[in-house]
Amino acid sequence: MTTGMELVEPLEPIGEESALARARLHRKLTVDETAKRSGLSVEQVRWLEEGRVYRFARPDDALAATVLYASALAIDNREARELAGLPVPTVLPERNPMPRLVAIGAVVLALAVFATLLVIPRSGGKHATAPSTAILPAPWRIPVTVLNGSGDINYTRQVASHVGAFGYTIKKVGRASNFRYPQTAVYFPPRCEGVALRLAKQLGVETDPLPGGTGACQLFVIVGPARGPGE
Numbered sequence: 001m002t003t004g005m006e007l008v009e010p011l012e013p014i015g016e017e018s019a020l021a022r023a024r025l026h027r028k029l030t031v032d033e034t035a036k037r038s039g040l041s042v043e044q045v046r047w048l049e050e051g052r053v054y055r056f057a058r059p060d061d062a063l064a065a066t067v068l069y070a071s072a073l074a075i076d077n078r079e080a081r082e083l084a085g086l087p088v089p090t091v092l093p094e095r096n097p098m099p100r101l102v103a104i105g106a107v108v109l110a111l112a113v114f115a116t117l118l119v120i121p122r123s124g125g126k127h128a129t130a131p132s133t134a135i136l137p138a139p140w141r142i143p144v145t146v147l148n149g150s151g152d153i154n155y156t157r158q159v160a161s162h163v164g165a166f167g168y169t170i171k172k173v174g175r176a177s178n179f180r181y182p183q184t185a186v187y188f189p190p191r192c193e194g195v196a197l198r199l200a201k202q203l204g205v206e207t208d209p210l211p212g213g214t215g216a217c218q219l220f221v222i223v224g225p226a227r228g229p230g231e
Contacts, residue, residue, distance in 0.1 A: 019083040019109070020066075021049040023073055038072035040065055051157055054164035054173070063110060070106035080109035136194050139167035142217055144199070146173045149181030149222040156223045159184065159203070163221060166202050176222050183224040189213025 024034050031049075035042045044065050047055045053062040070080070081088045086108075144163050148156040160173045184205045188196030193209070195217055200207045203221070210220070 018049050018051060020069060023070075023075055023079065023083055024049070027073060029073075034069070034072060038065075038068045040068055045069065051154070051161070054157070054161045054170045056164075059165045066110040067106055070109045075105050075109055077105035077108060080105035083109055136198055137217070139198075140169055142168055142195050142199075142219060143171035144168045144219045144221060145171045146221045146223065147176040148174070149176040149179060149184075150225045151179040152223075152226060155226040159221060159223045162203065163199070166199070168199065168219075171218065181222050181224045183227075185222060185224070187220040187222060189217070192217035192219065195219065 024031075029037075031042055031045050034040075035045045038045070040048075044056075047053065048062075048066055048069055053059070056062040056065065075083070078088055146156060146160040146163060150156075157173060160170055164170050184203065186196045186200040186203070186205060186207045187210050188207060189210045190213060192213075193207070196207045196219055199219060199221070
């Protein structure tokens with residue numbers, strides 16, 4: 001029994017629209033409707049649209065979810081290239097694309113969006129290399145806290161996605177004590193230098209030791225300003 005005033009989910013996303021959100025809004029679909037079509041949960045749809053792929057258990061899960069999302073919206077090759085910012089032919093080779101073309105378009109969009117979320121410019125900072133003979137624990141055993149140290153939360157989330165793509169466990173994504181960190185760095189407590197050097201080398205950033213800490217190794221990545229190629 002209804003009260004006469006039903007709450008209708010708004011179509012518009014909160015914040016800046018992503019490529020996936022624009023495709024959904026173009027079809028006048030809500031997040032709930034898109035979740036039902038794709039077989040994903042509402043949370044997973046929002047993770048994809050907000051670029052929070054680090055919330056998935058594995059990078060492969062995030063990629064599979066993106067393919068399901070794009071397939072549910074019947075995104076063809078032309079639209080996929082437009083959303084991914086790729087050149088679009090003025091004349092399509094076929095007037096009526098076959099279902100195979102839809103599947104190819106979905107894969108192109110999935111790969112383009114996933115690559116955009118994971119590829120982060122290197123900071124160019126110097127860092128040491130860990131000894132080749134060191135036996136380090138698997139990345140998934142190392143919890144990593146990613147903190148916004150420059151005020152750019154979107155770039156911070158990109159760095160967190162990049163860390164998660166290497167197999168590390170993202171413990172938290174939040175705000176640092178201030179926004180005055182000049183560059184991204186990996187901070188580590190005593191006895192965790194090896195795993196810190198490994199992550200720093202993967203990100204192309206520097207490391208910095210912490211004064212104390214006990215227990216199992218955990219790392220902290222404080223994200224500075226984003227830097228473009230060649231800087």
